[in-house]
Amino acid sequence: MVRYSLLAALVFVAGCRTQLPPSADGRKDIPLKLVDVRAFKMGQPDAVLMLTGGGGGLLEVCNCSGPMPGGLSRRSGLVRSYRQAFADTILVDAGDAFWIEPTDIRNEYMLRGFRQIGYDAVVLGDQEWAAGHKRLAEMLAVNKTPALSTTVIGPGVKAVRAVKREFARAKIAIVSDTRREAFHFVPKPVVSDLLFTEPVEIEQRIAELKSQGYIVVLIAHAGEESVEDMAARTKADLVVRGHTTRTNSKVATINGKPVVKVGGYEYVGVVAIKADGDKIADLEYRAELVNTKWPLDGKLLLTYQAYAHAAMMKALDAERKTGLEFQASASCGKCHKKQFANWKKTRHAKAYATLQKAKRTGDPSCVMCHTSGFGTKAGFYTFAKTKHLANVNCQNCHRFNEAEHRKKGFAIEPVGRDICQTCHTPITDPKFQFKAKWKKIRCPGHGESTDGEVASAE
């Protein structure tokens, strides 16, 4: 049973059949059962720095052969548990959060997830810049996850040069150094659009922050040797090595400088700091494994589901030359009267009313499956503007445009299981059975009565 507890949890947190208690703002929030965090030997730290990196676009783990560590929803459970235990925390990703194909839509969801977890910043590494400054700017603008880039500047990309926090007993500043050499696999034209500062300039900036009384953390997004070199020379108080998929269990010391190495989706590196003015008086480090001990954050699961839904739809429509021009079911129904009458009797025609009843019409993570084409150019936008696209309309299943299907020789594909499963997922419909459900919703054929027998369902 433990083995399948993830699935059970998925059903619990997002379960479309589960009625969740409404929170103060009228939305139904998923209660999170936070867990106790191990105390530090130093006692109560003055600041806690939480670090991730090198996630490589992985939103959730598959748990294929039993529970696996990682996934944004458990990471969120861990981070929230730490925030409950310690008031003064900072959470930063050291970069390479993006998938190997940096323009892939999953990266938008990665950034959305980071915002939901409440990251203070994501460092822009070579993987992020590899998307090209235009696409990167677009993704950051939509998702509003704060980006940190101290040494690389790209036209239009909004990034802060330093993250600064002033806590009761510690002032912490974080800067990043993403080196040109880390861009080894990034196409030259993409790199040539970017501006790199000289190493001396970052030391000037660090000196400036030191003079303002900050403990300075340098996130080095570079190869092993450069990091050693930086650690030996920098005036920063702590060096964090990104651009890796390995997390060390202990702090390394290079020329008396503490160096922490964090990467891969399985771990969150946690640094507890006792401050003495602008110096680190005491430092304790631990690599926290993102395992089942941490609670799943349902909000993040919904973000993962939104990604899966969008990616599946995209794959289904990959061969299309133009987007779907979504129209009202009634307008298809002008010619297909029988099918329209049938559709009106199905739950698909009442899907939006369900959200109205649940007071969740303002939640994109619900709207995407209970309307037509939400998130695409010609799809549902708001009820006021696109009332006719509320509900699961004809084109959610018949994925073509009216004009093209009436052209001679247009091959109309049967509506298969894959299409249903973009919405009937293991989360929303854990016991989905294609044949049984198909019988409930399939449209009547020519001259066939609504309750006529089906010949074949696949």
Ligand SMILES: [Zn+2]
């Ligand atoms: Zn990198």
